[in-house]
Amino acid sequence: MFTTRPTLQGTFGMVSSTHWLASQSAMAVLEDGGNAYDAAVAGAFVLHVVEPHLNGPAGEVPILLAPAGGEVRVLCGQGVAPAGASVAHYRALGLDLVPGTGPLAAAVPGAFDAWLLLLRDHGTKSPAEVLKYAIGYAEQGHPAVERVGGTVSAVRGLFETEWTTSAEVYLPGGRPPRPGERLRNPALAATWKRLLAEVAGAGDRAAQIEAAREVWRAGFIAEALIRQAGRPTMDTSGERHTGTLTAADLAGWSAAYEPPATYDWNGWTVCKAGPWSQGPVLLQQLALLPPELPAYGSADYVHLLVEGCKLAMADREAWYGDAREVPLDDLLSAPYNAQRRRLVGERASYELRPGSPGGRTPRLCRYARAGATGEPGFNPTGAGEPTVAGSPASAVPGEPGVRADGGTRGDTCHLDVVDRWGNMVAATPSGGWLQSNPVVPELGFPLGTRLQMTWLEEGLPNSLTPGRRPRTTLTPSIALRDGVPVMAFGTPGGDQQDQWQLHFLLAVALRAPVRGGLDLQGAVDSPNWHNDSFPGSFFPRGMRPGSVTVESRMPGAVVAELRRRGHDVTVGDAWSEGRLCAVARDPGTGILSAAANPRGMQGYAVGR
Numbered sequence: 001m002f003t004t005r006p007t008l009q010g011t012f013g014m015v016s017s018t019h020w021l022a023s024q025s026a027m028a029v030l031e032d033g034g035n036a037y038d039a040a041v042a043g044a045f046v047l048h049v050v051e052p053h054l055n056g057p058a059g060e061v062p063i064l065l066a067p068a069g070g071e072v073r074v075l076c077g078q079g080v081a082p083a084g085a086s087v088a089h090y091r092a093l094g095l096d097l098v099p100g101t102g103p104l105a106a107a108v109p110g111a112f113d114a115w116l117l118l119l120r121d122h123g124t125k126s127p128a129e130v131l132k133y134a135i136g137y138a139e140q141g142h143p144a145v146e147r148v149g150g151t152v153s154a155v156r157g158l159f160e161t162e163w164t165t166s167a168e169v170y171l172p173g174g175r176p177p178r179p180g181e182r183l184r185n186p187a188l189a190a191t192w193k194r195l196l197a198e199v200a201g202a203g204d205r206a207a208q209i210e211a212a213r214e215v216w217r218a219g220f221i222a223e224a225l226i227r228q229a230g231r232p233t234m235d236t237s238g239e240r241h242t243g244t245l246t247a248a249d250l251a252g253w254s255a256a257y258e259p260p261a262t263y264d265w266n267g268w269t270v271c272k273a274g275p276w277s278q279g280p281v282l283l284q285q286l287a288l289l290p291p292e293l294p295a296y297g298s299a300d301y302v303h304l305l306v307e308g309c310k311l312a313m314a315d316r317e318a319w320y321g322d323a324r325e326v327p328l329d330d331l332l333s334a335p336y337n338a339q340r341r342r343l344v345g346e347r348a349s350y351e352l353r354p355g356s357p358g359g360r361t362p363r364l365c366r367y368a369r370a371g372a373t374g375e376p377g378f379n380p381t382g383a384g385e386p387t388v389a390g391s392p393a394s395a396v397p398g399e400p401g402v403r404a405d406g407g408t409r410g411d412t413c414h415l416d417v418v419d420r421w422g423n424m425v426a427a428t429p430s431g432g433w434l435q436s437n438p439v440v441p442e443l444g445f446p447l448g449t450r451l452q453m454t455w456l457e458e459g460l461p462n463s464l465t466p467g468r469r470p471r472t473t474l475t476p477s478i479a480l481r482d483g484v485p486v487m488a489f490g491t492p493g494g495d496q497q498d499q500w501q502l503h504f505l506l507a508v509a510l511r512a513p514v515r516g517g518l519d520l521q522g523a524v525d526s527p528n529w530h531n532d533s534f535p536g537s538f539f540p541r542g543m544r545p546g547s548v549t550v551e552s553r554m555p556g557a558v559v560a561e562l563r564r565r566g567h568d569v570t571v572g573d574a575w576s577e578g579r580l581c582a583v584a585r586d587p588g589t590g591i592l593s594a595a596a597n598p599r600g601m602q603g604y605a606v607g608r
Helices: 020-031 036-050 087-092 111-122 127-140 146-154 156-161 164-170 186-199 205-218 220-229 247-251 280-288 299-319 334-341 366-371 494-510 520-525 556-564
Strands: 008-010 013-017 061-066 073-077 256-258 261-265 268-272 415-419 424-427 477-481 484-490 529-532 544-551 568-572 581-585 592-596 604-607
Touching: 008 013, 008 604, 013 020, 013 036, 013 581, 013 592, 020 036, 020 127, 020 415, 020 604, 036 061, 036 111, 036 127, 036 186, 036 415, 036 424, 061 111, 061 268, 061 477, 061 484, 073 111, 111 127, 111 205, 127 186, 127 205, 146 156, 156 164, 186 205, 186 220, 205 220, 205 247, 220 247, 261 280, 268 280, 268 494, 280 299, 280 334, 280 494, 299 494, 299 529, 299 544, 299 556, 415 484, 415 581, 415 592, 424 477, 424 484, 477 494, 484 494, 494 520, 494 529, 520 581, 520 592, 544 556, 556 568, 581 604
Parallel strands: 544 568
Antiparallel strands: 008 592, 013 415, 013 604, 061 073, 061 424, 073 256, 261 268, 268 477, 415 424, 477 484, 484 581, 529 544, 581 592, 592 604
């Protein structure tokens, strides 16, 4: 089949990420003798610099790692709600949703600590060796990608009138950066250089990493973050608020390891983060598949996947979160999914239909209850997620920056690495965007806004709860064959992530291999789609029951048949759905492979 690029193959190392500079920086670490974890950390800090509209050091990241010969583990870099972040506090401010921007939406920052913990436990390099690439691009500059300038343009007025510290970084010369123009962030470079200077005398590599984590938690970085959280800041509510983050919140939290959620399907074992993330949605969609699938890419095939996704997402809304116990074993059980599978009919469903795992009674938030009856086109909150603070709202709720015509600007990054020893890592960094909060002037980066994904209703699995993680959409994947890790993959895309990943995984599993290996690039390039028949995870939490957005490369006959079945189909741009990255390793031959998404012309795979 036609592909935009070849699937890369080699034996030394492979990297795939959403920006070529991050991919090449990670590859440079592999060339310098580092392993996959060293490379991932270096690439991640470069992503903070070159994709600041998509992630930052004070954001969050779930990381899946598969050490050669070891067990797959999840490293949770999702911080919790601060001690003062209660439903009662936000309700007392007159809010019924957590704002989409500003310090009220800030969880305890998680990304930095997770990357440093990965480096300490699984890497071989020092903090200086992995940070030098990010420092170089922040200090000397990098060519700005088009979407950085577009994002800044959308919030220019806010930056000029309210978030003036952000204007100092992202409006150089008083205007947004033009595509290809050199963009610098000297404050961020100075932050990392000061950090390295403070930890240089701490001792060996591990001691330096621990000292750096302590600086983040309780040193000059923590002090600056707390000062920023206490500054009244204009947010999406139209008012200025201070945050709830305190020194005790920062000092008391650490990234941590946990076992993955898994599901076995057709010889594959898929590993995901637990139901504090969106990850098990992919597992539930696999569990809902019938033994025999319709022809790949047919209307029957797309209909089946879309309708299964609606059921899985309805369960996400009723059952997923960190505030209550999640009955995941029941949600993935064969009897439960056999019963749920019978709900998929010939016509598109416009209803939100959570199940009753183990006989439990589902409870939906009021936004979901408003749309659960499935009136066609119903949207309980009007338009969907604003692309960025202060911008016009999008008609598609599930991802910041998705337009009604399917065009995307993204809200997240992704990074996969596999090395010559067989170590593998998949990570989806996000949050701490330049459009989420004002830049902390002493540091060069903003706080995050992940608390916007919680509900201001008590008793829900995803209720805003002090000390509990907000349910995140971030969902990297590792897949095994016969118990051996063979593929790491993932994508940006908010609520779309596990929709796009399902089609990618099935494309890999169901289609012919290329040059003796997995056809990663063919699966990445294959026309994709998504639906929004559930409350979006981002402020203001909109939904579009019955909707399906497809790429225009999807055959017209398939689109016509989907419409005949009642789907509300939007035909988007030819290359607008899905932004997958992937790496793989054949355990029999040791051959490594990689592919990256051509959509948006930022993602690249490298390797040899």
